[in-house]
Amino acid sequence: MNKETLLLYFIMGSQDTDKDPAEVLKQAVAGGITCFQFREKGPASKTVEQKEELARELLAVCRSHSIPFIVNDDVDLAVQIGADGVHIGQGDEPASSVKKKLPAHMIVGVSAKTLKEAEKAVQDEADYIGTGPMYATTSKDDADEPIGPEGIQDLRKFGITLPIVGIGGITEKNVKSIMRAGADGVSLISAISRAIDPKEAAQRLRQLAQK
Numbered sequence: 499m500n501k502e503t504l505l506l507y508f509i510m511g512s513q514d515t516d517k518d519p520a521e522v523l524k525q526a527v528a529g530g531i532t533c534f535q536f537r538e539k540g541p542a543s544k545t546v547e548q549k550e551e552l553a554r555e556l557l558a559v560c561r562s563h564s565i566p567f568i569v570n571d572d573v574d575l576a577v578q579i580g581a582d583g584v585h586i587g588q589g590d591e592p593a594s595s596v597k598k599k600l601p602a603h604m605i606v607g608v609s610a611k612t613l614k615e616a617e618k619a620v621q622d623e624a625d626y627i628g629t630g631p632m633y634a635t636t637s638k639d640d641a642d643e644p645i646g647p648e649g650i651q652d653l654r655k656f657g658i659t660l661p662i663v664g665i666g667g668i669t670e671k672n673v674k675s676i677m678r679a680g681a682d683g684v685s686l687i688s689a690i691s692r693a694i695d696p697k698e699a700a701q702r703l704r705q706l707a708q709k
């Protein structure tokens with residue numbers, strides 16, 4: 499994958515906004531996001547059928563603007579709707595087995611914050627790594643303790659060259675620290691999904707992420 503795709507990587511499910519998710523996504527696209535992940539997760543998320551319906555609606559928004567559409571966790575859904583990729587964590591199905599189920603063109607992102615996890619992601623031929631949480635987050639109930647941008651710096655120091663996005667608690671105030679630490683992009687939920695004006699928020703974040 500082209501690492502520029504990761505520059506402003508927006509993640510959202512219906513639980514992340516009080517507005518219509520498709521409207522929020524359209525505004526985020528207009529503001530300059532470069533990638534989107536559909537993450538329908540947690541107690542307030544949708545049931546199986548509604549989830550697929552929303553996924554297809556959001557996929558159509560991304561398709562009409564050539565924004566890659568990644569599905570979190572749910573490999574079967576990703577294949578079923580023709581998504582561009584999947585994102586899997588350390589508690590999910592291993593990347594090596596997910597890769598075998600997917601056509602070669604599909605992107606596989608893996609969560610990794612230790613050197614061991616990152617080296618395994620490289621070995622499994624992941625396309626990128628998501629490292630976090632950078633800072634405290636209210637968007638993921640089971641988030642670990644924040645590791646800060648130093649977590650990315652360390653992976654780079656130990657020779658990890660795979661594209662990396664920082665995730666967790668990223669806002670306009672700390673985007674630059676994440677990029678300076680060696681990230682190829684920032685991945686965020688609430689800074690866009692809960693912004694009063696998601697388009698303007700995305701515009702500002704994109705400017706800050708650009709080097």
Ligand SMILES: Cc1ncc(COP(=O)(O)OP(=O)(O)O)c(N)n1
Pocket residue numbers: 507509535537539570571585586587588589590607608609627628629630638663665685
């Ligand atoms: C880009 C990106 N990075 C990390 C994650 C977190 O994945 P995971 O650890 O599997 O946690 P859940 O998102 O599934 O709760 C992500 N989704 N995206």
Ligand SMILES: Cc1nc(C(=O)O)sc1CCOP(=O)(O)O
Pocket residue numbers: 509609628629630631632634635636637638641642665666667668685686687688689
């Ligand atoms: C989905 C997710 N994964 C994380 C990780 O640390 O792996 S933190 C996180 C939530 C990110 O949401 P926000 O931008 O609102 O903090």
Ligand SMILES: [Mg+2]
Pocket residue numbers: 570571585586587588590
């Ligand atoms: Mg997961």
